[in-house]
Amino acid sequence: xxxxxxxxxxxxxxxxxxxxxxxxxxxxxxxxxxxxxxxxxxxxxxxxxxxxxxxxxxxxxxxxxxxxxxxxxxxxxxxxxxxxxxxxxxxxxxxxxxxxxxxxxxxxxxxxxxxxxxxxxxxxxxxxxxxxxxxxxxxxxxxxxxxxxxxxxxxxxxxxxxxxxxxxxxxxxxxxxxxxxxxxxxxxxxxxxxxxxxxxxxxxxxxxxxxxxxxxxxxxxxxxxxxxxxx
Amino acid sequence: xxxxxxxxxxxxxxxxxxxxxxxxxxxxxxxxxxxxxxxxxxxxxxxxxxxxxxxxxxxxxxxxxxxxxxxxxxxxxxxxxxxxxxxxxxxxxxxxxxxxxxxxxxxxxxxxxxxxxxxxxxxxxxxxxxxxxxxxxxxxxxxxxxxxxxxxxxxxxxxxxxxxxxxxxxxxxxxxxxxxxxxxxxxxxxxxxxxxxxxxxxxxxxxxxxxxxxxxxxxxxxxxxxxxxxxxxxxxxxxxxxxxxxxxxxx
Numbered sequence: 001x002x003x004x005x006x007x008x009x010x011x012x013x014x015x016x017x018x019x020x021x022x023x024x025x026x027x028x029x030x031x032x033x034x035x036x037x038x039x040x041x042x043x044x045x046x047x048x049x050x051x052x053x054x055x056x057x058x059x060x061x062x063x064x065x066x067x068x069x070x071x072x073x074x075x076x077x078x079x080x081x082x083x084x085x086x087x088x089x090x091x092x093x094x095x096x097x098x099x100x101x102x103x104x105x106x107x108x109x110x111x112x113x114x115x116x117x118x119x120x121x122x123x124x125x126x127x128x129x130x131x132x133x134x135x136x137x138x139x140x141x142x143x144x145x146x147x148x149x150x151x152x153x154x155x156x157x158x159x160x161x162x163x164x165x166x167x168x169x170x171x172x173x174x175x176x177x178x179x180x181x182x183x184x185x186x187x188x189x190x191x192x193x194x195x196x197x198x199x200x201x202x203x204x205x206x207x208x209x210x211x212x213x214x215x216x217x218x219x220x221x222x223x224x225x226x227x228x229x230x231x
Numbered sequence: 232x233x234x235x236x237x238x239x240x241x242x243x244x245x246x247x248x249x250x251x252x253x254x255x256x257x258x259x260x261x262x263x264x265x266x267x268x269x270x271x272x273x274x275x276x277x278x279x280x281x282x283x284x285x286x287x288x289x290x291x292x293x294x295x296x297x298x299x300x301x302x303x304x305x306x307x308x309x310x311x312x313x314x315x316x317x318x319x320x321x322x323x324x325x326x327x328x329x330x331x332x333x334x335x336x337x338x339x340x341x342x343x344x345x346x347x348x349x350x351x352x353x354x355x356x357x358x359x360x361x362x363x364x365x366x367x368x369x370x371x372x373x374x375x376x377x378x379x380x381x382x383x384x385x386x387x388x389x390x391x392x393x394x395x396x397x398x399x400x401x402x403x404x405x406x407x408x409x410x411x412x413x414x415x416x417x418x419x420x421x422x423x424x425x426x427x428x429x430x431x432x433x434x435x436x437x438x439x440x441x442x443x444x445x446x447x448x449x450x451x452x453x454x455x456x457x458x459x460x461x462x463x464x465x466x467x468x469x470x471x472x473x474x475x476x477x478x479x480x481x482x
Contacts, residue, residue, distance in 0.1 A: 101237045
């Protein structure tokens with residue numbers, strides 16, 4: 001059981017405070033929705049959790065340890081970030097094989113996750129020719145590659161069609177039911193209302209609400225009015 | 232093999248662009264040596280084979296860009312995020328890139344050296360000249376050329392880490408080689424100019440032999456000294472690359 005815990009997390013870029021004294025817990029076995037308007041600090045928070053951005057203050061612990069000190073980070077934590085890039089000339093399967101090399105994950109597992117995100121037939125194609133939705137699926141495959149107990153996902157439904165969104169929702173529910181920890185950042189309230197157990201609502205880098213979804217309203221309308229009040 | 236190094240080799244093995252770039256090295260050698268002979272080089276001149284072999288060092292411009300591409304290319308395309316997620320310590324990423332690019336730089340230099348030998352042998356036999364493989368000069372020039380290919384690949388990794396924007400990094404590096412160092416050298420005088428990186432590499436790979444009246448060909452260091460200076464630059468760029476990479480936020 002691996003919780004994700006932020007403690008007094010703060011980040012300033014020059015004179016701009018992107019994240020201010022944020023503390024929360026994303027418990028294992030649940031989907032925690034991370035909601036906030038564009039530019040509210042969600043992405044910066046996730047990047048700090050993943051050791052990509054150095055906090056000005058505070059920290060994020062994954063199972064009690066900062067990400068940068070995990071011995072096998074890809075086997076513990078899967079991440080999908082918005083700015084994650086692909087080499088346009090690299091084939092989808094090779095993209096995953098590059099990541100697999102970091103943890104000596106066998107090619108068999110690469111093919112398995114390609115099948116899981118429905119990219120088995122496109123595995124040999126260069127990413128250059130992929131649609132936004134296919135790139136998103138490849139990014140999700142990369143996050144799943146190490147069979148991690150924690151998933152940190154930034155706007156994962158971006159570019160997915162309705163069937164893809166429904167598939168992802170089912171997948172995340174199943175993974176949470178297995179006891180994994182899922183932190184799902186989004187500005188799509190409807191998606192969070194349908195998927196999350198817990199919600200964190202941030203605005204201007206500050207946490208405005210943290211608690212079970214039912215406390216704030218499980219319907220899209222209730223969540224929307226609470227969100228607009230808080231942000 | 233360390234996991235970071237396997238990762239770097241797998242990255243290189245799964246794309247084409249860096250290899251197309253490196254193929255320009257041997258092509259430059261073929262064109263350069265052919266030009267040397269076609270422009271009236273006398274194959275009976277005992278100094279001419281050395282001038283032919285010195286083209287191997289010129290191919291290092293491509294290993295320089297290759298090294299830049301290995302780092303700045305990742306920043307430009309955003310794949311650096313995944314790389315640092317795999318190796319959050321980051322130091323292993325830069326050392327693996329230095330090792331992988333150095334090894335590929337050595338291989339590219341050896342291919343260029345082999346190409347130089349074959350092309351020179353072909354021209355000399357076509358023109359009825361003779362040259363001796365056993366000449367110490369041959370191996371000094373070829374060896375220096377290969378070393379320059381390795382050093383520039385590693386320096387490229389450093390430049391790419393310092394200037395993450397791919398276009399800016401390549402432009403800056405090529406501008407330095409083609410323009411900036413020459414002007415700076417005139418300002419500070421040849422006594423100091425010979426310590427600058429491109430001049431030092433010219434003494435290492437004896438590229439000055441290819442231009443009899445080049446601005447930079449006057450007052451170069453001895454080959455071994457040039458090699459030591461290049462080693463110094465390589466270590467300095469590598470250390471700077473590691474230090475800056477450890478600190479910087481990836482947003």
